[in-house]
Amino acid sequence: MDKIMIVEDDPKIHTLLKEHIEKYGYEAVIATDFDNITAEFLEIAPDLVLLDVNLPKFDGFYWCRQIRQQSTCPILFISARDGKMEQVMALEHGADDYITKPFDYEIVMAKIASHIRRAYGSYAPKVTERTLNLYGLVLYPERLEVTLQEQKLELLRKESLLLEILMERYPRVVSRDRILEKLWDENHFVDENTLNVYVTRLRKKLKELDIEEAVETVRGAGYRLKITWADATS
The missing domain is CATH 1.10.10.10 (Winged helix-like DNA-binding domain superfamily/Winged helix DNA-binding domain)
Structure with missing residues (x-):
């Protein structure tokens, strides 16, 4: 079962996201330690991350960079910031996609499924593992x-x-x-x-x-x- 990590400090949003994600057969884990998202990421070991921009202490761009030092798993931003510059910054900091709030939960699920397929499933590049x-x-x-x-x-x-x-x-x-x-x-x-x-x-x-x-x-x-x-x- 693919595991999705939700890094969102709004209880209403992260609860609804978790419900939809689990309804589609994924495992959903909500981040709780906003002082050290990287450590929580390593402990959870998710297959995909949903990451808000506005977070306590450090913003999502910072945590995206930190996660990218540890993993190449898909990172999808979910944010109320809908400006072009924010979306460009997200991609430049290592994100794979950017979804603006308010969003349709079905579209979020479609994007999650698409990125999971691209990273691990039928669309994933067939390469020989380096050892x-x-x-x-x-x-x-x-x-x-x-x-x-x-x-x-x-x-x-x-x-x-x-x-x-x-x-x-x-x-x-x-x-x-x-x-x-x-x-x-x-x-x-x-x-x-x-x-x-x-x-x-x-x-x-x-x-x-x-x-x-x-x-x-x-x-x-x-x-x-x-x-x-x-x-x-x-």
Whole structure:
């Protein structure tokens, strides 16, 4: 069953949306933590997001950008703002569609069904899934997952990108600048400690697969992956 996340702070609207969505056979989950929509998105793991523009604390454009760093799932804006600029901004921030209020719920459902088909169903592009395999450690970048034998772990998008570049360059050292360039387009705005945080997180994730100190810090040079056949078969 496809899961729809509703990010709308108007109780009347999100209740009616939930009723219509469930009537059509989808699962609907209403967001409640408007201070951290990204964390709630990762927990819910929806197949599509309905996102309002006017939200408490941060607007929908902000949350759209944050979700896009984690997922390529369809994002449909629902908003009372009907200006051309708002619609352009929504698309530029990563949205797939923009529906203005007041809207016809049947049209909303038709758009949801259309985007679900395009993303996952009969209209979805038929492409071979990309994987990286190193001594049995398999990274699935599109799924944000890494597996080793029977074990599987979920990764955040930045963790996946970091592991990807380290696996691609194995056993060579990858410079901090090269990693920053891959993880952030504008790396001059990134605090040096931010990369250290993701390196530490990736080490902890790989430790759950029984790979100790998988990411080695090479002083003055950068980082490299320390994966051996013994690690993969232990």
